[in-house]
Amino acid sequence: MTITITAFERSPDGGKGLARDTRVRWALEEVGQPYEVRLVSFADLKAPAHLAINPFGQIPTYEEGPLSLFETGSIVFHLAETHDGLLPQDHDARARAITWMFAALNTVEPPILELAAARIQEGDRPWTEQRLPLVKDRIRARLDRLSACLGAAVWLDGAFSAGDLMMVSVLLRLRMSGILDEYENLSAYVARGEARPAYIRAFAAQLAVNAR
Amino acid sequence: MTITITAFERSPDGGKGLARDTRVRWALEEVGQPYEVRLVSFADLKAPAHLAINPFGQIPTYEEGPLSLFETGSIVFHLAETHDGLLPQDHDARARAITWMFAALNTVEPPILELAAARIQEGDRPWTEQRLPLVKDRIRARLDRLSACLGAAVWLDGAFSAGDLMMVSVLLRLRMSGILDEYENLSAYVARGEARPAYIRAFAAQLAVNAR
Numbered sequence: 001m002t003i004t005i006t007a008f009e010r011s012p013d014g015g016k017g018l019a020r021d022t023r024v025r026w027a028l029e030e031v032g033q034p035y036e037v038r039l040v041s042f043a044d045l046k047a048p049a050h051l052a053i054n055p056f057g058q059i060p061t062y063e064e065g066p067l068s069l070f071e072t073g074s075i076v077f078h079l080a081e082t083h084d085g086l087l088p089q090d091h092d093a094r095a096r097a098i099t100w101m102f103a104a105l106n107t108v109e110p111p112i113l114e115l116a117a118a119r120i121q122e123g124d125r126p127w128t129e130q131r132l133p134l135v136k137d138r139i140r141a142r143l144d145r146l147s148a149c150l151g152a153a154v155w156l157d158g159a160f161s162a163g164d165l166m167m168v169s170v171l172l173r174l175r176m177s178g179i180l181d182e183y184e185n186l187s188a189y190v191a192r193g194e195a196r197p198a199y200i201r202a203f204a205a206q207l208a209v210n211a212r
Numbered sequence: 213m214t215i216t217i218t219a220f221e222r223s224p225d226g227g228k229g230l231a232r233d234t235r236v237r238w239a240l241e242e243v244g245q246p247y248e249v250r251l252v253s254f255a256d257l258k259a260p261a262h263l264a265i266n267p268f269g270q271i272p273t274y275e276e277g278p279l280s281l282f283e284t285g286s287i288v289f290h291l292a293e294t295h296d297g298l299l300p301q302d303h304d305a306r307a308r309a310i311t312w313m314f315a316a317l318n319t320v321e322p323p324i325l326e327l328a329a330a331r332i333q334e335g336d337r338p339w340t341e342q343r344l345p346l347v348k349d350r351i352r353a354r355l356d357r358l359s360a361c362l363g364a365a366v367w368l369d370g371a372f373s374a375g376d377l378m379m380v381s382v383l384l385r386l387r388m389s390g391i392l393d394e395y396e397n398l399s400a401y402v403a404r405g406e407a408r409p410a411y412i413r414a415f416a417a418q419l420a421v422n423a424r
C-alpha cells in the first residue's frame with residue numbers, strides 16, 4: 001500500500017531539515033520504504049480535511065491504506081515496529097530503544113521547544129533577553145546528563161535505533177543556538193546521525209521541496 | 213519476576229498524584245500486576261546508583277529481573293505491550309492508541325511543563341506575572357483542538373487505552389491552574405479517568421506514601 005506523508009510546501013526553516021517531516025522521511029529511508037508527499041500550506045493545517053487526520057493541525061501525518069496516524073513519535077514507532085532496521089530483535093534491548101524515543105520527546109525536547117517559543121513567540125517581549133539564559137540552562141541540565149550517559153559510545157544503546165533517530169533529530173534543533181557545540185561527544189553523535197545515508201536522502205528530499 | 217518502581221519519599225506535590233510514578237502505578241493497576249516501590253530522596257536522584265537506571269535523575273524507574281527502564285511513556289508502553297488491558301488487539305486501533313500516548317507527551321504536555329517552569333523556576337522573576345497569560349494561551353491552543361477532537365466521546369478512540377491513561381495524567385497537571393475547567397468535555401474526560409478503580413488504587417497508594 002502506498003505510504004503518503006504530509007510536509008510544509010514552505011517550511012518555516014527554509015529547508016534546514018528541522019520540520020518534523022524530516023524525522024519521518026529519515027525513518028522511511030532507514031527501513032527502505034518508498035513514500036509520497038502531500039504538501040500543505042499553513043492555511044491547509046486548519047482545514048477540516050487536515051484536522052481529520054491530525055487534530056492538532058500539525059505536520060507530518062501518515063497514511064497507509066485505511067490507517068492514518070499523526071505524531072512523529074508514533075509514526076516512527078509504527079515504521080520501526082512493522083519493518084526491520086530501527087529496533088533490535090531482543091525484547092529487553094527493544095524496550096530500551098523505545099525508552100530513548102520517549103526520553104528524546106518528553107525529557108530532552110520540551111526545554112528545546114521552550115527555547116523556540118521564547119525566540120519565535122516572545123522574541124519581541126521586553127523580558128526575553130534576560131530570560132533566555134534561564135531557558136538555555138534548563139536545556140543544559142538535560143544535555144549534561146545525556147552527554148555523561150553517552151560517553152564515548154557511538155549510539156545510545158548498542159546499534160543505531162529509532163531512539164537515536166529521535167534523539168539526533170531533537171538535538172539538531174539546537175545547532176543554531178550554539179549549545180550543541182558545548183558538548184563535544186553530543187556534537188559528534190549528531191554528526192554521525194547526519195552522515196547516515198538514510199538521513200542524507202531524507203534531508204535532500206525536504207530541501208528539494210524548500211529550495212524550489 | 214518482581215516489578216520494582218521508584219517514587220519520591222516526599223513528593224513535591226504532597227500527594228496530589230501529579231508525580232509521574234502515579235502514571236506507572238495506574239498502568240500497573242490497569243493490567244493487574246503487583247509491584248514494589250523503592251522510595252528515593254532528591255539527593256538519591258543524583259547518586260550513581262540511580263543515574264545508572266535513569267540517566268536524567270528522575271523518577272519513576274522500572275525494574276523487572278534483568279530489564280530496567282526509565283521514562284514514564286516507555287514504562288507504560290512496556291506494560292501495555294506485555295499485558296492485556298491497555299492496547300487494543302486490532303493493529304490499526306493499536307497504532308492509533310500509541311499515537312495518543314505520543315500526542316499526550318510531545319504535543320499536549322510541553323506547554324504544561326512550561327507553565328510549571330514559569331511558576332516554580334521563574335516564580336520570583338519580574339516578568340512572570342505578565343508572561344503567564346502567554347504560556348496559558350499556548351496550552352489553550354492545544355486544548356481547544358483536543359476538546360474539539362474528543363467531542364462527546366467517552367475516550368479518545370474507542371475503548372480506554374494507554375493513550376487515555378497518558379492524556380488524562382497530563383491534563384490532571386492543569387487542574388490547579390483552572391484552565392481545565394474552561395473545557396467541560398475535557399473536565400468530564402479527566403473525571404472519568406479518575407473514577408476508574410485502577411486509578412483510585414494508584415492514587416491511594418501514592419497518597420499513603422506522602423501522608424506519612
